[in-house]
Amino acid sequence: MTAPSSHVAELRDVKMQFDEKKVLDGVSLQVNPLDRLVIMGQSGSGKSTILRLILGILQPNAGSIFFKQFEITRLRRRKLQQVRRHIGMVYQYSALLSSRNVRDNVALPLEELTDNSRDEIDEIVDAKLDLVGMKDSKKLMPSELSGGMKKRVSLARSLVMEPELILFDEPVAGLDPVIASVIDELIISLTEKSQVTSVIVTHEMESAFRIGTRMAMIYQGKIIEDGPPEQFKQSNNPVVAQFLSGSTEGPILEGSQDAIATK
Amino acid sequence: MANTHTGTGAQSETLSTNPVVVVRGIGQLGRSFLREVGAMFWFIAHTLDETIDRVRQGRVPFRAASFFQHTERAGVESVPLVGLVSFFLGLTMALLTGYQLERFGTERLVPGLVAIGFTRELGPLLTGIMLAARIGAAFTAELGTMKVSEEVEAIEAMGIGPLRFLVAPRMLALFFLMPCLSTISNIAAIFASSLVCRAYFNMAFVYSIDLVRDALLIRDIITGILKSLMFGLIIGGIACYRGLTVNGGAAGVGAATTSSVVTAITVVIGVDTLYNTIYTIFFPT
Ligand SMILES: Nc1ncnc2c1ncn2[C@@H]1O[C@H](COP(=O)(O)OP(=O)(O)OP(=O)(O)O)[C@@H](O)[C@H]1O
Numbered sequence: 001m002t003a004p005s006s007h008v009a010e011l012r013d014v015k016m017q018f019d020e021k022k023v024l025d026g027v028s029l030q031v032n033p034l035d036r037l038v039i040m041g042q043s044g045s046g047k048s049t050i051l052r053l054i055l056g057i058l059q060p061n062a063g064s065i066f067f068k069q070f071e072i073t074r075l076r077r078r079k080l081q082q083v084r085r086h087i088g089m090v091y092q093y094s095a096l097l098s099s100r101n102v103r104d105n106v107a108l109p110l111e112e113l114t115d116n117s118r119d120e121i122d123e124i125v126d127a128k129l130d131l132v133g134m135k136d137s138k139k140l141m142p143s144e145l146s147g148g149m150k151k152r153v154s155l156a157r158s159l160v161m162e163p164e165l166i167l168f169d170e171p172v173a174g175l176d177p178v179i180a181s182v183i184d185e186l187i188i189s190l191t192e193k194s195q196v197t198s199v200i201v202t203h204e205m206e207s208a209f210r211i212g213t214r215m216a217m218i219y220q221g222k223i224i225e226d227g228p229p230e231q232f233k234q235s236n237n238p239v240v241a242q243f244l245s246g247s248t249e250g251p252i253l254e255g256s257q258d259a260i261a262t263k
Numbered sequence: 264m265a266n267t268h269t270g271t272g273a274q275s276e277t278l279s280t281n282p283v284v285v286v287r288g289i290g291q292l293g294r295s296f297l298r299e300v301g302a303m304f305w306f307i308a309h310t311l312d313e314t315i316d317r318v319r320q321g322r323v324p325f326r327a328a329s330f331f332q333h334t335e336r337a338g339v340e341s342v343p344l345v346g347l348v349s350f351f352l353g354l355t356m357a358l359l360t361g362y363q364l365e366r367f368g369t370e371r372l373v374p375g376l377v378a379i380g381f382t383r384e385l386g387p388l389l390t391g392i393m394l395a396a397r398i399g400a401a402f403t404a405e406l407g408t409m410k411v412s413e414e415v416e417a418i419e420a421m422g423i424g425p426l427r428f429l430v431a432p433r434m435l436a437l438f439f440l441m442p443c444l445s446t447i448s449n450i451a452a453i454f455a456s457s458l459v460c461r462a463y464f465n466m467a468f469v470y471s472i473d474l475v476r477d478a479l480l481i482r483d484i485i486t487g488i489l490k491s492l493m494f495g496l497i498i499g500g501i502a503c504y505r506g507l508t509v510n511g512g513a514a515g516v517g518a519a520t521t522s523s524v525v526t527a528i529t530v531v532i533g534v535d536t537l538y539n540t541i542y543t544i545f546f547p548t
C-alpha cells in the first residue's frame with residue numbers, strides 16, 4: 001500500500017495486456033530522484049505503455065504504480081488530475097494542439113489549471129520558450145513548425161507547470177542527427193537546471209548513452225537489465241548485446257515476424 | 264448428417280435459416296445497440312460531471328472565447344443555409360397546399376398551416392438534420408483527428424479534463440443555437456408562405472401575418488423550442504462521442520464522421536416521432 005517516498009515513480013509487478021496480447025508481464029521499476037532513466041526496447045515492446053501507465057491514462061491488469069506517495073492506480077479522477085500536473089509528458093509526435101499557436105499551446109496548462117493573470121502567464125511562457133530557444137516563433141501555428149521545433153515547443157509546454165517528473169516518448173525519433181543532439185543537450189541541461197527527474201523512452205543508442213544516468217531494457221514484457229550505462233556496455237546478456245550492436249544475429253529475431261525478412 | 268439432403272454443411276450455414284442463429288443475431292444487435300446507448304448516456308453524464316466539478320472548484324468551466332468560437336461557427340455561419348432551405352421549403356409547402364385548398368375556397372388557411380407545421384415540426388427537424396450534417400460532422404472530424412494525433416491524450420496528461428475542455432463548449436453551443444436557428448427557419452418559412460399568398464392568392468402581407476398570429480398557439484412554440492434544445496443535445500452528444508471514440512487513424516476518422524451524421528439524423532427523427540406520439544397521447548388537440 002504505502003510506497004517509500006524516496007522514489008519519484010515506481011512500478012510494482014505491473015501486468016498489462018491488450019485483448020489477448022500480453023505487453024507487460026510483471027514489470028518492476030523504480031525511478032529515483034534526479035535520475036535520467038532511459039527505457040530501451042524493441043518496437044511494440046510496451047515502452048510507451050509504461051509512460052501511459054505512470055500518467056494513469058491506462059490502467060494495468062495487475063500490479064500497482066506510484067508517483068511519489070500516490071498510488072496512481074487507486075486515485076479518483078479529480079485527485080489524478082491534480083497529480084498529473086506534477087508530471088510533464090513530451091509525446092513522440094509532440095501532440096501540440098493544431099488549432100492554437102505556439103504561445104497558446106505553451107500557455108494552455110497555465111490558463112486551465114492556475115489562477116495566474118495573463119501577464120504572469122506571458123512571463124512564464126516567454127521564459128520557457130526562451131529556455132528551448134523558440135521565443136521568436138510565438139505566433140506560429142504548429143503546422144508551420146519542423147519536427148525539431150515542435151519537439152522544443154512540446155518540451156516548453158511540459159515545463160510550464162514546474163513538474164517533478166518529465167516523461168519523454170522517443171524525443172529524437174525522426175529527427176536528423178544534429179537536431180537530435182540539440183534535443184539531447186536540451187534534455188540534459190533542462191533537467192539539471194530545473195532539478196527534475198526524467199524517464200526517456202528511446203531506441204537511439206547514441207542518444208540513450210548520452211542522456212541516460214540509468215538504463216533499463218525491456219524484452220518480452222520483462223525488465224531484463226537495469227543499471228548504469230557502463231553496466232549495459234559490458235552486459236553479457238545476449239539480448240542486450242544484440243540490441244546495442246544492432247546485429248541481426250542473436251536471440252531477438254528468433255521466432256519473431258521480422259525474422260522472415262532476414263532469411 | 265441432416266445436411267446431406269440440403270447440400271454441404273457450409274451452404275446451410277450461410278443460409279442461416281436456423282431460428283437459433285437468427286435470434287442470436289438479433290440478440291447481438293440489440294445488445295450492441297443498448298451498449299451504444301449506455302455509452303452515450305455515460306459520456307454525457309461524465310461531461311456534465313466534469314463540468315460541474317470544475318464549477319464547484321470556483322472556476323469557469325471553459326473560456327467564453329472558446330464557447331463563442333463554436334457558436335459562431337455552428338450558428339452564425341449556418342444562418343444562410345438554414346434560412347435558404349427553410350425559405351424554399353416554405354414556398355413549396357404554401358404553393359402545394361394553397362392550390363389544393365383553393366378548390367374549397369379555404370386558401371387563407373395556408374399561412375397558419377405553414378406556421379404551425381414549421382414551428383412544431385419542420386423547423387426543429389430540418390434545422391437538426393442540417394446541423395447534424397454541417398456541424399456534427401465537423402465536430403466529429405475535428406475531435407477524431409485530435410484523438411488520432413494524441414492531442415486528446417496530451418490534454419488529459421496535463422491534468423485537464425478533456426470532456427469539460429473539448430466537449431462541454433461544443434455541446435453547449437449546439438444546445439443554445441438550435442432554438443435560435445429553428446426560429447430563423449420558422450421565420451423564413453412563414454415569410455415565404457406570405458410571399459406565395461400575396462402573389463398567387465391575393466392576400467395582403469399583413470393579413471397573412473395576422474392569420475399566422477391567430478393560428479399559432481404558445482404551446483406550439485414551446486414544443487418547437489423544447490424539441491430544438493433536445494436535438495441540440497443529441498447532435499452535440501453523438502458528434503463528440505463519435506469523435507472521441509475514434510480509433511484507427513484517418514480511415515477511422517472518416518468512418519466515425521459518416522456514422523456520426525447517420526446516427527444523429529436517425530436519432531433526431533426517432534426522438535421527434537416519439538415526442539409527437541407521446542404528446543398527442545397526453546395532450547390530444
Ligand atoms: N490502446 C491499445 N489497444 C490495443 N493494443 C495496444 C494499445 N496500445 C498499445 N497496444 C499494443 O501494445 C504493444 C506495445 O505498445 P507500445 O506503444 O507501448 O510499444 P512501444 O514500445 O512504445 O513501441 P514503439 O517503439 O513502436 O513506440 C503494441 O504491440 C501495441 O500494438
Ligand SMILES: [Mg+2]
Pocket residue numbers: 047048049169
Ligand atoms: Mg511508443
